[in-house]
Amino acid sequence: MYKQKKTIANSNWIKILGGIFFQISFISTFSQDRLTKEDSTLPASQRNGKITAQWYDRAVFSGKGDGPQKENVLWYRTSAKVWEEALPIGNGKLGAMIFGGVTDERIQLNESTLWDGFAQDASNPNALKALPEVRRLLFENKNNEAVELAGKTMMGNPSRIKPYQSLGELWFDMPLANAENYVRSLDLSTAIATVQYRLKDATYTRESFADAASNVMVVRFTASNKGSIGFNLRLRRAKDANCVPVADDNQALLLSGQVSVKDSTGKQRGVRFAAEVKAVAEGGTVEVKDGVLSVHEATSVTLYITAATNYPGLLQLAKGVQTSNIDPEKECNKTLRKAITVPYAQLKSQHIKDYQRYFNRVAINLGKVADTLKTLSTDERLAQARVNGKADNDLIATYFQYGRYLLISSSQPGGMPANLQGLWAWQMNPPWNADFHTNINVQMNYWPAEITNLSEMHLPLFDLSNALVKPGEKTARTEYGARGWVVHHLTDAWGFTAPADGPQGIWPMGAAWLAQDPWEHYCFTGDRKFLSSTAYPLMKGAALFMLDFLVKAPEGTACAGKLVTNPSYSPENEFVLPNGKVSVFTYGATMDLEIIHDLLTHCIEASKILNVDADFRKQCTETLQQLAPIRISKTTGRIMEWAEDYKETDPHHRHTSHLFGLYPGNQITVNGTPELAEAARKTLEARGDNGTGWSLAWKINMWNRLQDGDHAYKLLSVLLTTKTLPNLFDNHPPFQIDGNFGAAAAIAEMFLQSQQQTTNGSYVVQLLPALPHAFETGAVKGLGTRGGFVVDMEWANGKLVTATFTSKLGGELNVQLGDKTVKFSTMKGESVRLDGELKKVTSQN
Structure with a gap:
């Protein structure tokens, strides 16, 4: 979320509530801004x-x-x-x-x-002329001069939605x-x-x-x-x-x-x-x-x-x-x-x-419910969780299903996607316009869609993306002289694609991140028609923009000879320049490079599946080889957020953008890139275990990918005890629904992950990869995996009891439990049942 607006929100909080303690009253800023003294x-x-x-x-x-x-x-x-x-x-x-x-x-x-509002072209025709000078200033470490010039020449007209x-x-x-x-x-x-x-x-x-x-x-x-x-x-x-x-x-x-x-x-x-x-x-x-x-x-x-x-x-x-x-x-x-x-x-x-x-389609059970809990209302259970410092397992299971409920209720096929408040906003001017923030928030809304077996609810996001292509192509041409389509850090129902809010809004990565979702939908559903008609065109258009936007870093810079983004911005963070001044603009922010790596990798794979665009595929491959890599700070051992190893102004910043490659990307893995994974762990530790509601949800997912279920559970407890409103809405504060969705996805990935692939491209289904000790016994049914499997499983005393895999597509099934991996061939509609040792259970048994 845009930092300046967060500051305004916090100011209103103090001004309006007049010292009422939020933890007790749970009355948000925007629930009080029209309070009247009626009888x-x-x-x-x-x-x-x-x-x-x-x-x-x-x-x-x-x-x-x-x-x-x-x-x-x-x-x-x-x-x-x-x-x-x-x-x-x-x-x-x-x-x-x-x-x-x-x-x-x-x-x-x-x-x-x-x-x-209404549909209009906000692209700024002055941007293209100024772009080379903005880039030169950034490569010469004149960051704030670049910020000033970009603010005057590259902002959308209008620059607000x-x-x-x-x-x-x-x-x-x-x-x-x-x-x-x-x-x-x-x-x-x-x-x-x-x-x-x-x-x-x-x-x-x-x-x-x-x-x-x-x-x-x-x-x-x-x-x-x-x-x-x-x-x-x-x-x-x-x-x-x-x-x-x-x-x-x-x-x-x-x-x-x-x-x-x-x-x-x-x-x-x-x-x-x-x-x-x-x-x-x-x-x-x-x-x-x-x-x-x-x-x-x-x-x-x-x-x-x-x-x-x-x-x-x-x-x-x-x-x-x-x-x-x-x-x-x-x-x-x-x-x-x-x-x-x-x-x-x-x-x-x-x-x-x-x-x-x-x-x-999905059921979850995290153990027996104590009789004393059954008599407590939901707000009483939340109050007890705040006292205990953690929620009871049954409340967590309800919270998980509540996330699925909210997605079904706010995002139906043929309709609008869930916005920052899902479907529910009581004001004429809600927080952050209740818009579609594309620098994480709208994407986070859909993290649970596939894994919690709600693929249809994902479709409105693709309709929004398609609606952004035409205006995004115009913005790409007008502001960058580039092919393809671009979206910056936010959009609305009318197809706004230009930079907004301020120079920090000059973040042309929104389309590239949005293009991850249709690829994920294909991976889970195996819908080749969808890949051809919807996913691949969106991905290719976003990639064409990136191929034209990337520039080679000149000699004397940190990434000399490598392709980088310029201008670049790591949402929504700031850093300290060597001269002591604070800036937001740079080149080659790590998140940019990770998003581009993710996008181009998927474009290559999709073009092979569809057997199209060999020349484009070659260009994507060559660009990947020249892309600046993820770098580790020599002084801190953490993932570097920017091309230069700048000092952060806020070490506990809510955005953890430079770990996109850990989640929702898959460039950083425990087994595949252990050095990067360890640097990511240090980065998360330094960021801390607090944050806004949605920020905590993101970090829970990241700890899951590091296979540290207990740390993930710790942050889930923080989320539920400090950032959850009485009706279980996520509290930024104020209310934002993305935390509900991000946490639902995180709970699912404690039990099941499927992002890793074998050498032949088949996905590996990991069972209980980040199971917290708090969930020692339980069961889930109906979770989805990449490769098109639906999984039911039970565990007791922290160990798998049984798992059943139903194939929606047929094909290779790879299952991993701890250090053990097994492989099976499946037919469409076939079910494979395994015991706790990953041995196949026959009907005779």
């Missing part, structure tokens, strides 16, 4: 009308509700007080945060395509209640959020889910006593929208508007959007009056909610189409009219079935 005794419909961070549920909670006695559930004994305590639901397009209020309920809504925005909020006020034995929960196995409590002699239940097939969010209120449900409901947004009754329907509200943004001619260019809520009651009455939907004396009420925008879509943007004729209001009306014809039970069943075909 909490008033119902929502009578307050000042502003959407606020703090929600005042006037209900009194009594008794002690018992949570669901099953695995994969988050549950709590009071309603959420702030957004970071609310529970997320989503179908990849529609998202909501459910607060679970009793007297006052708040449901915050998102629609994945509701972005500020617009944010992803909240759709709006539903506000309910209901009778003042003394809620007995209250429980709100999120069942990860069904993707249904539930609220239940007793009020006098009645039991009230509320279920909420987001169905992907119908693109409808459903909230159903039921009560054990007839005619006992009543509430007032408002639908509103902080800006750019109006809420009106739906024509010819006195049981529905329509929110519609247009994001207020104009182009240079003054023309309004913002996205048009709409959201509609429709109430269907059993018994009682429903009416809309003065902008309030009211329900009286109903036995059950089902709310159907949908939303739409006129965003053209990533597939259209990839074709150069930047506008759309979609009418959001008509889309909403059509969607709801169809949804309400389906009985609730059928809609719920359809939702569960569709969701579980993804979620049920």
